[in-house]
Amino acid sequence: MSTVALSVNARAVEIAAEPRTSLADFVRDKLDLTGTHLGCEHGVCGACTVLIDGVPARSCxxxxVACEGADVTTIxxxxxxxxxxxxRAAFxxxxxxxxGYCTPGMLVSARDLVLRLAEPDERLIRIGLSGNLCRCxxxxxxxxAVQSVxxxxxxxxxxxxVGGGRTCLGPAGSGRAAVDRDPQALQIAPQDKSSARGSIAAADIPDFTPAIVLEQRFTLPHASAKVFAMFDDIAAIASCLPGVALTSPPRPERxxxxxxxxxxxxxxxxxxxxRVERDPATLSGRxxxxxxxxxxxxxxxxxxRYRLVPIDDGAATAVELSIGYNLTGMLAQVGRPGLVRDLARRLVAEFAANLDRHMSGVPPKQESSSELSFWLIATDIVRARIARVFSRRSGAG
Structure with missing residues (x-):
């Protein structure tokens, strides 16, 4: 077994793998990134195409191990x-x-053409996509679709x-070998390497564009200045969030x-x-x-993202929240938006209640520190639907 350290979808990972393991099997079996499809397994059909250091490559x-230190991007x-x-919209x-089996690899190759080609020339597009087979x-x-984009x-x-991001020639990963890179770029937290799957680079908490954004609002019977000061106490805020526990002394930057x-x-x-950001001038933060x-x-x-709005002549505060997230892997298959919205509503309601207790000098409920359970949400949904059914029947009678 060899330990392979590389970046996959902007996250540093360090995982043990057999020297014969293909990159396709690595991302599929080790990281559950099953959008990379396997077809011919001879580098002919193109279904397994990914980006290695920004350049399309056959992962099968x-x-x-040849990608040590490389940046790999899957679909x-x-x-x-x-x-x-x-x-995607054009397709x-x-x-x-x-x-759809060829589509992930087709999109990766098509993206490269969109970046490189000066004109939507049909002949050049067909040549550029000749390594991606479609039988439908x-x-x-x-x-x-590629022409239109x-x-x-x-x-x-x-x-x-020019070159579509190509900066060097050579085998996959050769341009970004670990020995030539800033050691901070792929810093791995000290953990058991045999179980470290999807480890997060210690140095990076990047900005991103959320795929799903939920808006929530609640009120607190406390002045905005007091609430804003409470939001500066990271440990206290964490203690009010169900399912959350700190593993190291908190700092705003990390x-x-x-x-x-x-x-x-x-x-x-x-x-x-x-990381925590605050703007006292607007009583907001992120x-x-x-x-x-x-x-x-x-x-x-x-x-x-939160914003505090004074209400009731400053005696109370409306807390406006915008919760955005991206989720990949196995849980993305079961974390449906409807369930997530219900989870967010329940989480925010418990968070608000715990904040009020803390600011009033009453400790949060014991169960607030337990894990978040979708069973509780499902129970609430069933109860609400039963109540609506009986309400409609009462009205009909």
Whole structure:
């Protein structure tokens, strides 16, 4: 077994793998990034195409150990990529997919063409996509989709990139070998390497664009200045959040902790870090965090933006929250938006109640520090629906 350290979708990972393990098997089996598909496993069909150091490459014929120190981006890592977002919309508009098996690799290759080609030339697009096989569409819709995105971007005066990000020649990962890099770039937290899957780089808590944003609002019977001061006490805020526990002394620039949740039989503990930003002039702030659950190989990015609004002549405060997040891995398959919205409502309600108790000198309830349970939410939903049914029947009678 060899230990492979590289960056996957902007997160540093260090995982043990056999020297013969392909990059495709590495991201699929070790990280649960199953958007990378395997077809021919001979580098012919293109279904397994990913970006290695920004350049499309066949992951089925690339050894994971050859990517030591490289930056790998799978289709999951392109969720918020501007070009990929435009391509996905164009693929839908032009009916450029049917079974969808080739689509992840096709999008990665098409993105490279959009970056490089100066004009939406059909011949060059067909040549550029000749390494990605599709047995459903006949390619007409795919070519039209790529043409439309190139034409739209050039019309917006977005110039092509010479080389499309290619800065060197050589085997995959050779341009970003670990010995040539800043040691902080892939810093791994000291953990058991045999179980460290999806470890988070200690130096990085990046900004991001949330895929899902939820708006929440609650009021507190306390003055805004007092509430804002409370939000500066990271340890106290953490103690009021259900499922949250700090694992190190908190600092505004970096606070480490864990969030425990349970989705039916699936228990997860997202270990990660967050940074806190505050603006006293506007009584607002932001908390940006990243985390990973090793057991489910799931990862998340999240941010909470808050703004305090004085009400009742300053005697009380309205807390306006914007909660945004991205979720990848196994839990993304079961974390449906409806359930997440219900979870957020319950979480915010408990958080508000605990804040009020803390600011009034009453300790938070004991259960607030336990794991977040979707079973509780499901129970609430069932009760609410039963109540609505009986209400309608009463009204009908």
């Amino acid at each position: 014929i690339t050894y994971a 999951e890592g392109l969720d918020e990529d501007e070009v990929t977002v435009e391509l 839908t508009r032009e009916h450029a997919l049917q079974c 569409t006949g390619y007409v819709g795919i070519v039209r 190139i034409a739209a971007r050039r019309a917006r005066s977005i110039a092509p990139q 606070t480490e902790g864990v969030i425990r949740i349970r989705l039916g039989p699936i228990a997860a503990a997202f270990e990660g870090a967050a 908390i940006v965090g990243i985390g990973a659950d090793r057991r489910s190989h799931s990862a998340t990015q999240g941010e909470i």
